[in-house]
Amino acid sequence: MARIAGINVPVQKHTVIALTSIYGIGSTRAQEICAAAAVAPDAKIRDLTEQEVEALRTEVGKFTVEGDLRREVSMDIKRLKDLGCYRGVRHRRGLPLR
Known part of the structure; x- marks a missing residue:
């Protein structure tokens, strides 16, 4: 499992859906985070590279x-x-x- 903002996000879900499991991030903000991190919103978390996960962590850390x-x-x-x-x-x- 990938840890983002101290939360284990579900790896079998799409990036946008997985980000909404973090308290304070809804679907709109999850889409904004994916766009800012240059990560495909329909990619599953388990398919992301370590650099992409780190980019997501950085973007989530801004909120x-x-x-x-x-x-x-x-x-x-x-x-x-x-x-x-x-x-x-x-x-x-x-x-x-x-």
């Missing part, structure tokens, strides 16, 4: 993903709760938000 993104989101929610604003109160009570 906030996985643990850093989760921490950022949780800190934003904590800040809203501490402020006591409407959204923070809704978060605290486990109610739906806008």
Whole structure:
């Protein structure tokens, strides 16, 4: 398995689909990453060379993903709760938000 951003991406899937298994990368961003790294989006991860995988790692590293993104989101929610604003109160009570 190839490790990108600290995650083992599935090797049997196409590059675009495999990249979406990383938290913070959706299909649009995965296509942008493939284009920037000059990797075919329909190529399977197991068929990529080490240089192509390294190019993907470099491009993914430019974005906030996985643990850093989760921490950022949780800190934003904590800040809203501490402020006591409407959204923070809704978060605290486990109610739906806008």
